[in-house]
Amino acid sequence: MTPEALNLADAETMSDLRTYLSRARTVQDGQARLQVLGAALAVYVPVLAQEAIGTAVPTVLGLRVARLASPVADGFAAVYELGALADRLARAADGDTVLPLPPAEARAAWAGITPPLSGWEPLGEYDDDALRAEAETGMRAVTEALPPQAGRPVLDTVRGRIWSAPVQAGADGVELPLGAAFAAASLGFLRPGARSRVFGQGRWQRLTSTGGHTLVRHPAQLA
Structure with a gap:
């Protein structure tokens, strides 16, 4: 049975969830997937999705x-519109801990x-400051590559090309797509002077930073 609300720890x-979803909406105002594992609530949001841009x-x-x-008994998993979740969080009073579900x-x-x-193997590390610089370079490249009043198909093509390129500030021979750096920076996962593990x-690749995780699923032909 789907619960009507989730009781957060404090x-x-x-407040942290409100900030996270707000940042996610600035990247892509789509949906969020909520999954409960015991007393943990995993909240997934899309940054670069194949169905929108291509395989x-x-x-x-x-x-x-x-x-x-x-x-939560028997676990729970569901997908909701980001806007619907954000609206409920915005209406919550200071000190509230109950998240009403759409x-x-x-x-x-x-x-x-x-x-x-499970089954993740360590591959290496990245410097958070270097990842942030790479993300900023990518954002400038997207802006410069877009023609005036570009439509969604052009935007998706440009974003797909730039964010699929490898991060140049490599570490330990690990190659991440630039979109992973963009996601970690835009969602507030990176910290000055810190390092993220890959x-x-x-x-799949997982970039684990102080503020959260960035997950990358590579196309089949590149596996």
């Missing part, structure tokens, strides 16, 4: 894990691509 967790680019997702006040679920093709929960599992 008001700080509620030749990686899928890039952001993941932030929030604490629940207590475990009455209707949404659909998103990317939400059916489930990242692995893990791999099959076609």
Whole structure:
């Protein structure tokens, strides 16, 4: 049975989730996938999705894990519009810890691509400041490449080309797409002077930073 609300651990967790979803909407105002694992709430958001741009680019997702006040029986997973979740968080009073869930679920093709929960192998590390600089370079490249009043197809093509390119500030021979740096920076995962660790599992890579995780699923032909 789908719950009507989720009880978060404390008001700080509620505020953190509000900030995370607000940032996600500035990147792509689409959907969010919520999944409960015991007393943890995993919140996935799309940054680069293959169904929108094409199968030749990686899928890039952001993941932030929030604490629940207590475990949810039998687990829970659902997809909702980001706007609907953000509106409910915006209406919450200071100190509230209850997240009311929207009455209707949404659909998103990317939400059916489930990242692995185990089996990750360490691959290397990246400097957070270098990742942020790479993201800023990529954002400038997207802006400069777009013609005036570009439509969505042109925007998607430009974004797919630039964010699929490899990060130049490599570490330990690990190659991440530039979209992973963009996701980590835009979603607030990076910290000055910190380092992010990279893990791999099959076609997947995971960039684990102080503020959250960035998940990358590479196209089959590149696996």
